[in-house]
Structures are given as C-alpha cells and as structure tokens.
Amino acid sequence: MDAHYLIEVGSLLLRWLHLIVGIAWIGSSFYFVWLDNTLKPPVDPALKEKGVGGELWAVHGGGFYNPQKYLVAPKNLPDDLHWFKWESYSTWITGFFLLGVLYYSQAATYMVDPAKADLSPGAAIGIGLTTLIVGWLVYDTLCRVLMRRSLLLFAALYFVFVVAVAYLLSHLLSGRAAFLHVGAMIATTMSANVFFWIIPGQKTTVAAMQRGETPDPIHGQRAKQRSVHNNYLTLPVLFCMISNHYAFTYNHPQAWLVLALILLAAVLIRHFFNLRHKGVFAWQYPAVGGLILAGVFAWLAPAPISRSTGENGQNPALTVQDIQPVLAARCTGCHSATPTLMPAAPAGVLLDTPEQIRANGPRLLTQTVQLKAMPLGNVTQMTEAERQKIADWAAGGYR
Ligand code: HEC
Incomplete structure (x- = not known):
C-alpha cells in the first residue's frame, strides 16, 4: 500500500482518538476544578464526623449525585479507588504519535x-x-x-x-x-x-x-x-x-x-x-x-489588495493563461489529480485545468495573497511578484 495513503489513514485514526481521550482528560479536569470550587461545607453532623469537608448535590442524566470531599482522607480506603491518569497519558501518547505521523x-x-x-x-x-x-x-x-x-x-x-x-x-x-x-x-x-x-x-x-x-x-x-x-x-x-x-x-x-x-x-x-x-x-x-x-x-486583518499598473498606467488584463504557469510551478505538487508532494490533493482543491483554476478563483486570492497561507510553509518558494499576478488576475474578474 502507498506510504502516503498509510500516513493519511494513520493521521485520521490518531486524530480521532486524540480528540476522544483529550475530551475525557480536559473534561474531567474541568469537572474536578468546578467541583472543588463549588463544594459547600456539609450540614449533616454525621458527614462532618466522617471527615467530610465539602459536598455537593447535582442532578445529571436523570440521577441525583452527591459527591463528598474528605478533608484529608477517609478513615478506611475503599479497595476500588479510581485513579484519573489514563485520560492524561493516552492524550499524550496519541498526541505524540499524531505529531510523528503528521x-x-x-x-x-x-x-x-x-x-x-x-x-x-x-x-x-x-x-x-x-x-x-x-x-x-x-x-x-x-x-x-x-x-x-x-x-x-x-x-x-x-x-x-x-x-x-x-x-x-x-x-x-x-x-x-x-x-x-x-x-x-x-x-x-x-x-x-x-x-x-x-x-x-x-x-x-x-x-x-x-x-x-x-x-x-x-x-x-x-x-x-x-x-x-x-x-x-x-x-x-x-x-x-x-x-x-x-x-x-x-x-x-x-x-x-x-x-x-x-x-x-x-x-x-x-x-x-x-x-x-x-x-x-x-x-x-x-x-x-x-x-x-x-x-x-x-x-x-489582511491589507487591502493593490492592483499593479502597467507602463501606460493601465491595469494589466491577466487571464487564467497568465497565472497557470505560476500555479503549475508552485501549487500542483500538492493540488493536482496526480500530486507529488502529498497523498491526495489537500482540501480537495485541484488546480490542473483552467476550469478548476477559475472555479477556485476567490479561494486562490484569499490563500495566496491575503493570508499568504499557500503554498503551505511556502515550500515551493512562491515570490511576491507571483502573488501580485494572482491579485491582478482577481482584480480583472478571474477571466
Ligand atoms: C506542500 C503542499 C501544498 C502546496 C505546494 C500548496 N498547498 Fe494549498 N493546501 C495544502 C494543504 C495541506 C491544505 C489543507 C489546509 C491546511 O492543512 O492548512 C491546502 C489548502 C488549500 C486551499 C483550501 C484552503 C481553504 O481552507 O479553503 C487552497 C485554496 C489552496 N490550498 C491553494 C493553494 C495554492 C493556490 C497554492 C500554490 C500557490 C497551494 N495551495 C500550494 C498544501 C499545499
């Protein structure tokens, strides 16, 4: 099986798992901080006698819950004490592998x-x-x-x-x-x-x-x-x-x-x-x-897009034919039906044909000119002049 494809599947499964266990960890952390801060001193003398320093009443999912926090610890430890640790460890482990894969x-x-x-x-x-x-x-x-x-x-x-x-x-x-x-x-x-x-x-x-x-x-x-x-x-x-x-x-x-x-x-x-x-x-x-x-x-906030003016003060009227070579050099390593740098065209954006380029016109402007998010990490070293070409093409109405 293709290595790129394995990376993709690995990243999907790990990210999914990482989110699930991360929610369990942060969720229990939020819950315990809330609990600790919300506990009230017990009214029942029997609870005070047992060493309870704070308690809380809550209703959730159709049941009534009454957690109690001991000042130091209960006199007798129960056998099945739950430790909250795997929520944290599994979040770190899945996160670390995800970092590795991605x-x-x-x-x-x-x-x-x-x-x-x-x-x-x-x-x-x-x-x-x-x-x-x-x-x-x-x-x-x-x-x-x-x-x-x-x-x-x-x-x-x-x-x-x-x-x-x-x-x-x-x-x-x-x-x-x-x-x-x-x-x-x-x-x-x-x-x-x-x-x-x-x-x-x-x-x-x-x-x-x-x-x-x-x-x-x-x-x-x-x-x-x-x-x-x-x-x-x-x-x-x-x-x-x-x-x-x-x-x-x-x-x-x-x-x-x-x-x-x-x-x-x-x-x-x-x-x-x-x-x-x-x-x-x-x-x-x-x-x-x-x-x-x-x-x-x-x-x-991105700066307003400026349009270049040609020698005679006229705006250059660029068409898709003018920018296609730029995209072929800087983008189609990833955004192509046959990409070389990625397993599959990311975000489903294909830039092989004039039709595909026109259809993605406004997104190209956003990603390359306004946000400078693409090319990813500028791995393909797109120049400022090339970005300006995209801006000019956009200003001319993506023809
Ligand atoms: C090295 C691979 C790579 C290159 C080269 C690359 N991209 Fe991308 N592109 C990505 C990835 C990965 C994403 C998915 C978004 C992300 O992960 O941030 C993406 C997403 C996009 C999107 C969709 C963003 C959105 O959220 O709507 C557009 C549009 C885009 N790229 C345009 C371009 C253009 C135009 C170029 C060339 C100037 C380019 N990309 C070069 C990897 C690349």
Missing part, C-alpha cells in the same frame, strides 16, 4: 521553511523534540524553586519562557510547526505533571495511610499546585492545537507576539471561570481577554 514523517513539507532557516528535516525534528523536553525541565525547575514563593511570579516567569520559545521556534520552523510545538511543549508538561508529581504524590499519601500513618500534606499540596497549573494551561494548549487551521495567525511576521497575546487572553478567560465557580463574577478578566483578542484580530 510532522516528523513529513518534516520537509510541514516543519522546514527555507525562508526562515535552512534546516535538514532531521534538524527540524531534533528542534521539535528538544523543545518538548527542555519545556518540561524549565517548568519543573521553576515550580520547585518558586513553589513556596509567589504564584504570580511563577506565572510571569513561565509566561516569559513560553514566549521566548515561541519566538525562537517561529524563527526556525514553519509557522504551523512552531505554534504546534509550543502547544505540544505545554501539553507534555501537563502530562508530565500528572506522571511525575500528581500520581506519585497520591500514591505516597495512599501508601502512608495503608501503613496507618498520617500522610504528609506536602504531597497533596504539590499535586494541587500542579493540577491548578494544568487547569490554566488547557485553553492555551487547545488554541495551539487548532491554530494549524488558521494560517493568518501563524504566518504573521510577528507570529510569536500573536501567539503570546492569544495565550494571555486564554489564561485570563480561564481565570474568570475558576473564580466564577467560587461565586466571584470578575468580568474584568474576560473583558480584557476579549479586548486583547479583538485587538489581535484587528491587527492581523
């Missing part, structure tokens, strides 16, 4: 941007993988050093670090690979939090209890700290993951700043929800977040 197996197309850095595919992959590891080491060190100091200082330093990574990657890799790797780095850190701190901390607590000792609260506090961080990182990661579909964000010359601002807005919006669960309606956070997003999108 980016690492086609690094020359998806990761290298010759206009930014003349990297070999191997070097680009090396940069990607190093980012994931260094991202965790830096985060973990910051956490250890600042754990007992200021949360705000930690947040500020980590944010500066993430922006620095975004800056570096957006100057080394293609825009989409840069954004995706910032997301993958944060997501790896979140899963590593679960793997290296949250679950081991809980294991130590449970083991102490099984020996009949009082567990050291430090393990719980550490796990809680990491879990709070994870919660704030969810919206930023989700943006990085979907950013690949929005070339106007990652193809901007200051893409790192675009990313920094969007991530900041995402954290502010998440903060609103965390406070909201506690009954605080701090509208200023989403208001500032919304303003930042509005500002970014206004800033990224």
